[in-house]
Amino acid sequence: MMQDPIGIPACFSSSEKPTDDPAAVTRSGQSVFMSVYRTKIAGHCRLITITWCKNLLLHGLSVSVQRPEGDTQYSCKVELKPWYFWRKQGSKRFIVEGKAVDVFWDLKAAKFNGETEPQSDFYVAIVSEEEVVLLLGDLKKDAYRKTGSRPALIESILVSKKEYIFGKKKFRTRAKFHEKGSFHEITIECNNNRSSSGISNNSSLGGFDPEMEIKIDGRLAIHVKHLQWKFRGNESIYVNKVRVEVYWDVHDWLFSPGLRHALFIFKPISSSTSPSSTSASSSLTSTPFSSKTASSTLVEGYNAGGSSGFCLFLYAWKVE
Template structure:
């Protein structure tokens, strides 16, 4: 069974970020996770997409075919009046192998977010193995599918999120799949600078990790693109930003942020240490290349590890 779904264009593998009308018109929050694992005889990318607006929660599952442009997909819409949709299963065929998607979201706690926090599972099974399992009800998932855990553990390649706000934008992320969640907040506002030619229109931006100030950018109208590195629990995280559209465009507009941990680097001293900013041109180039590489899976290596990347689109609304 091939259940097609119109995934937003900005979620297509290998594409650069685009202004997707379906997102900007509806103000829809979108959260996408890309995993790499072995399914139907070869390593493939599995994309889990959660979306949310005023009327429904949506879930879609996409499995990469042999041709990277070919996707096998299924979609679940959790409308309030369709209670049966909150628990069920679907299947489709990937290169001759049956892939089952089984979910239970009856008691899922979203806590106002796009992706559920607890009391749920989404399982993807193929050839009597659960190749990907999300949520905390793992025993229920194995019992329902009747399948064993896969021998190869999925690797999280990237996460991509669209969030909306006026001045402040927040999300939660694990920089490592087995790590703890970290709260990220980004705030842009006018700063008052005494004895400065910038005057009252000086724009400033603050990026906080778990409530701690990690990056403070003054004179944002001159530093609208850039990058710094910080340390979060001794892990070095490269942070890239491009807020040009926030400052110089009209209508619905987004800024782009990339958070990329490097597990091989550790801090010699503090847990949160900003570095000196590098050139804006380098950051601008990496914003494009990181977005393409992480979604295409090119950063996954043969050793079974993935260099994780969080891509955040922060849409400013008036």
């Protein structure tokens, strides 16, 4: 089972000692974007995580590889400080169970367009045993020329994407529901409407009756009334005729003080999905949803056989 910590992954500080303090991370204006792929490294199919972090001082790129059992990670980190231009192109090596794994990157002309993850004119290549087991970006010819390696026989599979976003009442992001799809605008808004009675806390939170709206490309997809009673749930929506299961857990938004987060999961359902590969979704529908169990359950299928569909995880941190 893949570990899925709820804490915010910190960017790499100048002293290379990341902080785990959520308040400090928030003050730094940090954003985090993680992509998890399944590929073959050192003779085994493993999960490999590409993490992009951005704050006021630097961009951070981290690559980590899990053992098949998921209990240990091998990783390397790259800091892209604006005053270290040479760091925008280079390579690093780390060892996975005795096998060398090389990370090559070229971000000299990368266009981020305001996003944490680069959008064009870049590559990040992971090489194991003279094969490019994972290649990100559009400069593919440059990547193969630089690495001097051949494409892997087994194509990598996008397992999940995770994004950490911050806001007060409204949260926005752009995301693809699958690798070859187009970007969609996702907006999540939580409003504390005043209860008509405004008397009993049993029917509202101190006289307020919170509601939540989830919009896709500006169109209302989900409207949850009486959120204090429906703080965990799921609903099916359709995006470009594709069914997407949406799960939410906003318990901490409503009932926990201080910096707190909610979890939203978007899981596209393929028409060719087999009954066995939808077992993760079914188990969530029939049991109480929680951020820890849902995230672990949905990703667990990839360790078992890789037949489950792609998942998008949004961790929405509410700041006062």
